[in-house]
Amino acid sequence: MPCNELVKLVNVVKVYGSGETRTYGLRGVSLTVCSGEFIAIMGPSGSGKSTLLNIIGLLDKPTSGKVYIDGVDVEELSSRELAMLRNRKIGFVFQHFNLISRLTVLENIELPLIARGVPRRARRELAVKALLRVGGDTSWLAKKPTQLSGGQQQRVAIARAIVGNPDLILADEPTGNLDRVSARTVVKTFIELNQAGQTIILVTHDPEVANCARKIYVIRDGRIVGKLEPDPSKCILNTVQ
Numbered sequence: 001m002p003c004n005e006l007v008k009l010v011n012v013v014k015v016y017g018s019g020e021t022r023t024y025g026l027r028g029v030s031l032t033v034c035s036g037e038f039i040a041i042m043g044p045s046g047s048g049k050s051t052l053l054n055i056i057g058l059l060d061k062p063t064s065g066k067v068y069i070d071g072v073d074v075e076e077l078s079s080r081e082l083a084m085l086r087n088r089k090i091g092f093v094f095q096h097f098n099l100i101s102r103l104t105v106l107e108n109i110e111l112p113l114i115a116r117g118v119p120r121r122a123r124r125e126l127a128v129k130a131l132l133r134v135g136g137d138t139s140w141l142a143k144k145p146t147q148l149s150g151g152q153q154q155r156v157a158i159a160r161a162i163v164g165n166p167d168l169i170l171a172d173e174p175t176g177n178l179d180r181v182s183a184r185t186v187v188k189t190f191i192e193l194n195q196a197g198q199t200i201i202l203v204t205h206d207p208e209v210a211n212c213a214r215k216i217y218v219i220r221d222g223r224i225v226g227k228l229e230p231d232p233s234k235c236i237l238n239t240v241q
């Protein structure tokens, strides 16, 4: 199948600090992600997984190297254009959900649409649709995030990530804070989104989550050091009853 290059990194290096505190986040990563892929990134603590995801997600800039999103060289963009590209193309899911506690579930899900100027009624419709798509319930809409369980909060966070129909979902340890049953539900949601055509890049420590992806990259000490073939029989959907 031809590859529509949604993400392309060329020799990306990220250095934090300077002088004695100089630390390498990434030491030269080249990576192409085609539309429709579902990639897991695994590696030990401090290997550069979050740095990589933040650079792909345009939350951070490389020290050197190139980042292209859907063919656009992001270095050429103003900060406003960058924010617009991020808003339209990328949805984020985090380990700690990162929902805003003083807003309701509905308001949290609507956030990416507010930045785009979508009118209120259309926002609500899209938010409800996104919530139902991830297995959520409309009775959650008026609640505050803390009134929900961890697994439910993560579903709300996924709804927020997909509400604007982004090309790419980036998930940083999305099951890291969940019990096994909730983790399973969240992974099932990602699989369904991917089967519907969504591109997903997911960082995880958990082999039972990585084995649900269609490709696994291993990162160590700031470099992609290998690619593993996922074993679906060891995917959490097939191991947790």
Ligand SMILES: Nc1ncnc2c1ncn2[C@@H]1O[C@H](COP(=O)(O)OP(=O)(O)OP(=O)(O)O)[C@@H](O)[C@H]1O
Binding pocket: 016, 017, 023, 024, 025, 026, 043, 044, 045, 046, 047, 048, 049, 050, 051, 052
């Ligand atoms: N803001 C920062 N300032 C200085 N060093 C940083 C910063 N962010 C990351 N690093 C360093 O960069 C390296 C890669 O960190 P990163 O958080 O990307 O790893 P990780 O694989 O996501 O780790 P974990 O699994 O523990 O979350 C580590 O040595 C880390 O200490």
